[in-house]
Structures are given as structure tokens and as C-alpha cells.
Amino acid sequence: MLLRPGRFEELKQQMKLKQLDILGVCKTRWGDNGDFWSDDFRMINSGDKQGKNGVGILLNKEWGLQVENTYRVNDTILLIKLKTSTVNMIVIQVYFPTSNSEDEMEQVYDSLDELLGITRDSDNVIIMSDFNAGKGEGQDNQIVGKHGLGRRNIRGERLVNFCKQNNFLVTNTMFEVPKIRRYTWVAPGDTNRYQMDYVLAKSRFKKQVMTSHSFPSAEIDCDHNLVVMKYKIIHKKVTKRPKFHNRVIAAGIGPPWEEAVNNIRQSAEESIGFRKLNPRKPWIANEIMDLIKYRNKLRKTDDAMNRIIKNRITQKCRVEKEEWMDITCKNIKINMTANRMDKAYGMIKRLSRLPKPRSKIVKNRNGQLILDEGEIATRWKEYIEDLYKGLIGEHDMNNENIIESNEEDIGPNITKSEFVKALSELKQGKATGVDDIPAELLKNVGKDTEYKLFEMIEKMYRDGNIPEDFAKSKIVLIPKKRNSTECKNYRIICLG
Incomplete structure (x- = not known):
């Protein structure tokens, strides 16, 4: 779904228009795994090197910051854990291949059972999936609502059994809506319409599900309709670092180390700020976005023109990407010719960098x-x-083996020139420790702060505390x- 140029930008645009918080995607066809930010959206995906299937979860900024953990089972199953104010919220995105092999279908269900086995009974688990299963109309044991569509097939029966075993609700069958808001897939030529995509929620959280149905009006170039579930939940707010108004270290008795560290960090945050992430696809121009909007308007009115605009978008994306790559490569060559190797290699690194998601x-x-x-x-x-x-060993930690030092063993005092020299020789571009202060900040503090840091370090050396x-x-x-x-x-x- 997302392999074509411009598809990902289109997906982000629709999330904004429909005011969606979390969006599950099947058949991304992206090779390997990924976890990256693009504008105010976070994309977490699971795939393989062949790019055969692939699943992903796209989150807005508010929920992207709440991701606590991720686990990629394979290219058809992805789990993320979100922080909320009540219980843990776990979202699982699944894709069931369309093959007729029952063994392949059972492998996916076995992997799902294994995932649910590591969750707690109190966890709020939501499963989003293209099950490729027809549940059919009719209520079934409070697990499946009576507002389904079509007839139940073998895969639909297996889905119902899975829900019964694990106490899940098929949410988009629980609400009475017109049939136009039940179908999720249209057969080629619009010969028939089926309900094959579902959102499952635990039955104990049934009252939190406000509504759930398909969204045929979503302007996404896909043969499946969007299924939207409105869910009532309160999540934790990201706690901001407290502000320290008195950041100037005055002469006299120095403040404690913790206050000095907080002052340096807060001053840097206000004066420098954090590095902003660039969009993942900087070559997507406004003209392309306008064409996408125009194509979406034609989707249900003029199929022939829709295909023409669709091809034009693909061609335009390829041209813009090639031009952007040419300009970038020219800039790399200019920097290398001018012996600005740090800038050249920095640009190469940004071009070739692949996200390395970690669970x-x-x-x-x-x-x-x-x-x-x-x-x-x-x-x-x-x-x-x-x-x-x-x-x-215990022998090394024995108190009898600890030798007390005397005044003769204490070396000379640290001089200010030694401290300044050591500070200037700190290597840049290194990872920070527990205080989150890089060497670049320490090397650029003011003279007053530098002197107070020297006083504290010298006192630590002299007293041993x-x-x-x-x-x-x-x-x-x-x-x-x-x-x-x-x-x-x-x-x-x-x-x-």
C-alpha cells in the first residue's frame, strides 16, 4: 500500500483531515523494520527484506510520545505498548494473507495467542486487522454483534472462535449503521461488497467503545475502506522538565551539583532548543499534495480521470525525487572538493541512514x-x-583490605589552569551520561559558571565526597x- 511514491504523505494528510489518533496499516510492502518521525507523526512498521507483506501503526504526536515498548513478531504482526493513566494499553496490528492455506492462517493465530500470553488480564488490548474473513450477519454470544454483513465463511468461523476463547468483541458489528458503513472491501468491478476488516477490543472494556464502523468516504487510494473506532480513554501527559528561574551562578558559596546541572540544562534548552527532525520525504512538493487532493475528489465521480491523475502523481513524485537527489549529490561533491569532509559525510549519512528499531x-x-x-x-x-x-570477589570488598589514606598520599591541589585544559580537551559528539549534558555544553559555559564548576570539582577531590x-x-x-x-x-x- 505504501510502496508507491507519495502514498505515505497522503496517509498523513488523511489522518489530519479525519482527526485520527492511531492508524493501523496492512501490506505496507516496506522492506525490514522501521520506527521514525515524519512531521508530527510517528510510524512504527514491521516487514522483511523481500517486502512481501508488512504491517505498520501510524500515531499522531500526542500518542507517539506515549509509546513505551514495541515488539515485531514478523512481517504480519506488530505490537506496541502505550502509557495511559489507568491500565496498560496494547495495540496489535495483524495481517492475514489471502492464501487458502489453513496452516498459514493457523500460524498467525498461534502467534497471536503467544502475544496475548505475555499480556496481563487487566491490559487494555486492541487488535486491528485485515482478517480476510467473512463474519456474516447475526449475533453470536455477546461477542459478535448482529450488525455484520454477508455470510459467514470458514475464516469467519475461526475468527469468532478466537474471540470467544480470548473474550474479544468484534466492535464494528456492535453498532447499528447503514450497510454502506459496514462493508470494508469491494470486489473488482463492484460486483460485490464484503466485511473483511475488523477492530477487536476486550469485552471488559466494552463501555469504552463509543462507536465503530467503516468509513467509505475516506479519500485513500485503496480498495479497502477505513474502519474507525471511537474509543474513550485518558492517557498520561508527558511531564515537562521544571523551570529554574535563578540560573545565574553567583559568586560566594556555590550551589549544590544537582542545581548546577539543572541550571546548565535548562539554559541550553531555552537558548539552543532541541534539534528538529526533518520530514522523511523532503521532495514532496505542494503541487503533488494538490494533485492528491484533486485525485481524491475524482475518485467516485470520474474513474478515467482519476487514473490519469494517479499516474501523473506517480510520475511527478519520481521526477521530484530524482531532482532532489541530483541537487543533494552535487552539494556532496562541492563539499568534498572544498575539503569540507564533515559536511559531505554528514549528508551521505543522512541519505543512507536506515532506522534501527529496538524492542x-x-x-x-x-x-x-x-x-x-x-x-x-x-x-x-x-x-x-x-x-x-x-x-x-568478596576478598576485594572486605573492610580489612581497605587501606586508609593519609595526608602524605594526597596529591597536589587541582589548579584552575589544569581544570580549564581538561575541559577544553573533552571530546565532542559523544553520548551523554545520566545528567544528559553533552561535552559541548560544558565547554561553552560562561566564565562565572566555569569557575564555580572548578570550585566544586576541586572540593570533591580534596574532601573525597x-x-x-x-x-x-x-x-x-x-x-x-x-x-x-x-x-x-x-x-x-x-x-x-
Whole structure:
């Protein structure tokens, strides 16, 4: 669906127009996995190198900031965990291939059962999917509403059994709406209309489902209709960093280390700000967006002209992309000729960079997947303790082996010139520690702040008392393999 040029921008435009918060996408046909921001939208997708199927979840800025964890099972199943003020909210996007193989269908259901096994009973789970299944009309045991469409087939029967076993509601069969708002797929030539896409919600959260039905008026170039569920839920607000109004470090007795760190960070945020992410496709021009809007208007009135405009959009996207690539390559060549290698390699890196999505989900000691953040942190604590067990023996930590220092063992005082030299020699472009202050900020503080930092460091050296930050480190986990769930398949790096 999203492989054609301009499709992703069109999808974002429709999310804005329809005021959607979370959108599930099937058959993205994007190779490999991804997690990136584009304008005010966050796209999380799961795929494979062949680009055969692929699923994705597109979130607006408000919900994109609430993503706590992601897990990609394969190119047909994707799970994200969202922070809310009440219980955990888990959204699963699934795609059932159209093949007639029952084994392939059962493999997808087995993977879904395994995913639901790592969730808690109290979790608010929502499943969005192109099930390629006909549920049919008629109510079934409070799980399936009576406002379906057509006749039930074998796949529809399997879907109903899955919902009964796991206490899910088929939400877009629960509300009485005209049949034009029930069908989700139109057969070629409009010979027939079927209901094949569904949104499932846990039956215990039934009261939170306000409405759910298909949206045939959505102007998206796809043979499936959008299914929209209006859901009542309150999520956590992102807490902003508190402001420190007194940021100038005055002469006299210096403030504590924590206040100095907060002052530096807050001043940098106000004066410099955060780096803004560029749009994923900068070559999408306003002219292309206008053509997309015009094509959407023709979609139901003039099919022949619609196809002409559709082809023109594709051609225009290709031309604009080629021109943008030519200009970028020329700029790279100019920078390399002028020996500005840092800028040249920076542009090359931005062109060739691929998103590297990471999932926090790991297996416990018994080999079972765990989703809860607290349990994941406990598992990593256990693993790291086991990993370093024996490197520091009890003999080394025995109080009898600790030798007290005397005045003769203490070296000379730190001079201001030594401190300034050490500060200027800090390497730039390095990852920050627990205080989130890069070396570039420390090297560019004012003279007054620099002197107060020197006073505090010199006092720490003389008294032997250090702040808590100095005794902490930030642990960064780098997976050795794609979709790693074993702790041993990660490289562990500590940032002080």
C-alpha cells in the first residue's frame, strides 16, 4: 500500500483531515523494520527484506510520545505498548494473507495467542486487522454483534472462535449503521461488497467503545475502506522538565551539583532548543499534495480521470525525487572538493541512514517473553549481576583490605589552569551520561559558571565526597541480532 511514491504523505494528510489518533496499516510492502518521525507523526512498521507483506501503526504526536515498548513478531504482526493513566494499553496490528492455506492462517493465530500470553488480564488490548474473513450477519454470544454483513465463511468461523476463547468483541458489528458503513472491501468491478476488516477490543472494556464502523468516504487510494473506532480513554501527559528561574551562578558559596546541572540544562534548552527532525520525504512538493487532493475528489465521480491523475502523481513524485537527489549529490561533491569532509559525510549519512528499531521485550530465566517494564528491568538486573559475578570477589570488598589514606598520599591541589585544559580537551559528539549534558555544553559555559564548576570539582577531590551522579551510569543495550529477545544477544555499554 505504501510502496508507491507519495502514498505515505497522503496517509498523513488523511489522518489530519479525519482527526485520527492511531492508524493501523496492512501490506505496507516496506522492506525490514522501521520506527521514525515524519512531521508530527510517528510510524512504527514491521516487514522483511523481500517486502512481501508488512504491517505498520501510524500515531499522531500526542500518542507517539506515549509509546513505551514495541515488539515485531514478523512481517504480519506488530505490537506496541502505550502509557495511559489507568491500565496498560496494547495495540496489535495483524495481517492475514489471502492464501487458502489453513496452516498459514493457523500460524498467525498461534502467534497471536503467544502475544496475548505475555499480556496481563487487566491490559487494555486492541487488535486491528485485515482478517480476510467473512463474519456474516447475526449475533453470536455477546461477542459478535448482529450488525455484520454477508455470510459467514470458514475464516469467519475461526475468527469468532478466537474471540470467544480470548473474550474479544468484534466492535464494528456492535453498532447499528447503514450497510454502506459496514462493508470494508469491494470486489473488482463492484460486483460485490464484503466485511473483511475488523477492530477487536476486550469485552471488559466494552463501555469504552463509543462507536465503530467503516468509513467509505475516506479519500485513500485503496480498495479497502477505513474502519474507525471511537474509543474513550485518558492517557498520561508527558511531564515537562521544571523551570529554574535563578540560573545565574553567583559568586560566594556555590550551589549544590544537582542545581548546577539543572541550571546548565535548562539554559541550553531555552537558548539552543532541541534539534528538529526533518520530514522523511523532503521532495514532496505542494503541487503533488494538490494533485492528491484533486485525485481524491475524482475518485467516485470520474474513474478515467482519476487514473490519469494517479499516474501523473506517480510520475511527478519520481521526477521530484530524482531532482532532489541530483541537487543533494552535487552539494556532496562541492563539499568534498572544498575539503569540507564533515559536511559531505554528514549528508551521505543522512541519505543512507536506515532506522534501527529496538524492542525492549526479552525472555525471563524460564524462556518466557515478558512485556511489563518492571519485570524487564528486574530481568536485566539479574542478568547483569550474573554476568559480573566473580569479577569482584568478596576478598576485594572486605573492610580489612581497605587501606586508609593519609595526608602524605594526597596529591597536589587541582589548579584552575589544569581544570580549564581538561575541559577544553573533552571530546565532542559523544553520548551523554545520566545528567544528559553533552561535552559541548560544558565547554561553552560562561566564565562565572566555569569557575564555580572548578570550585566544586576541586572540593570533591580534596574532601573525597562526590555527587550521586558520579556513582551512577546509564546502561545502553545494543542488539547483536535482529529482533533479539535473549539477554545474551545484546552488547551492554555503560555511560558514566
